[in-house]
Amino acid sequence: MDEVRLIEIAEDIHADNELVARELRIRLGDEKVFLVNLMSAPGSGKTRTILRTIEELQTQLRCGVIEADIDSKVDAEAVAAEGISAVQLNTGGFCHLDATMVAQGLDQLELADLDVVVIENVGNLVCPAEFDTGAMLKVMILSVPEGDDKPLKYPLMFSLCDVLLVNKIDYLEFDLSDFDVAKLRERVRKLNPEIEIFEISAKTGEGVGEWAGWLSREAKRFLAD
């Protein structure tokens, strides 16, 4: 009986959230801010990917970051140390961000001075997939050590993202994880034929230019509209 009750409640929360997310997207359209929701499991390299990506973007676009964690502010500190506008949201146990929390984060940034804001969602391949944050673009990271079978186990996340970043490709040469990139691509495309896939190493920088170039074009198209 627990199960049924939980699902009903979740639907209510989702319905409210959809509304808030839609309103937030309209507000961001007016304010000309391109919002990106970055999701992954813990330890996939979200923070380092954000730093590398913004390094590439910042000659052309003004970027800010909303960091979300259950606890601590280590990620926002790491981002701010690079001179990037950053806000830390502590979810206090919550396993995902919703649109209301994101709106609270955005209120703390000077949006008039920003073109792109990247949300680093809570490290979790499950719950964040179910909540629209108001972002225009949903991006996920899968890192090589996590294994190429993850689309089979967390299909929703792979199904709804616009972009998959396969991170830590520098691990491939050590043959520690038996990771098969072709098999991964096949599994992901089966769930989501339209998804953009980039192979990167946020550590070495490999592949980041191509991904950042694509993102920059998407953001500029939005800002020019």
Added chain:
Amino acid sequence: MDEVRLIEIAEDIHADNELVARELRIRLGDEKVFLVNLMSAPGSGKTRTILRTIEELQTQLRCGVIEADIDSKVDAEAVAAEGISAVQLNTGGFCHLDATMVAQGLDQLELADLDVVVIENVGNLVCPAEFDTGAMLKVMILSVPEGDDKPLKYPLMFSLCDVLLVNKIDYLEFDLSDFDVAKLRERVRKLNPEIEIFEISAKTGEGVGEWAGWLSREAKRFLAD
């Protein structure tokens, strides 16, 4: 307003679950089955760790496995292929297991023929920490590529587990992740001074004997009571 409502609901569900978990633990005490709840982020190596551990235990203890995933049955198939009793629970989108789901899984195993049952929880460092499954022992895995900062970000999981398995220590020699084992231990002990920590590689087998030996002693103490 969403936040407050969600917290209230979660407390109700937790209260019900505590009751079911307590009853399940009494039942397992009567039936002499030692239940282990294994939790980690996606891709930390839960399935391979279970296989390696049972390989060590099975000359002395009869072992079964409950696999939980949002979707797919690849893990249960991998376990069953090794001749181990396995049940797959598909949570249908749920991000964690609760005691009711675990009881349903146990109903499908021949408990009279088993001494130890290991639950492979949904890959998630957040939500499973909040739900008592009825297990006597809570074990978590953190794998080296995830990074040594994870106790700062997911403190609840580290605080409540009895055992931490630091997996994929074969990655340490490649210096890809800047992982500092001493720093990790310090962070974990600060949250949880009593926790047992084992460094293992489920792939190479390094350290698994020591962990399995400890687990075997705990299980036998329980079974002898």
